[in-house]
Amino acid sequence: MALEEYKEDFFLIKKTNDMTEFIFYTTEGFTQSPDGEDSENCQLLGRAYGKDKHDALENLLKENPWIKERGFEPYEAIYKELASTANAEAKLSFLTNLLDERQLAQYTNWLKTIE
Secondary structure, three states: OOHHHHHHHHHHHHHHOOOEEEEEEEOOOOEEOOOOOEEOOOEEEEEEEEOOHHHHHHHHHHHOOHHHHOOOOHHHOEEEEEEEOOOHHHHHHHHHHHOOHHHHHHHHHHHHOOO
């Protein structure tokens, strides 16, 4: 496959997967250290993709029913945007210009594995 075809494939993947990844965590609960001491800290609930934080939270809850089952209040969760794929072409065009054909093929194939 020619380099230009990989670039087209790369941007097609990014455009069809136009979602943002979020990480969700909470201050509810605690962790127990190996010596048995309770430690108050944040609990990671998970990561999820969505068009916005609300969509991502709904996706997180669908994929992780244990969050509600264990008594966490998901709508009180703290969230952070990890990586936006909006405008991916503009943001990542420098990358496709730096990669050789083999590297771009590997990266494009990896992107295809992301749902």
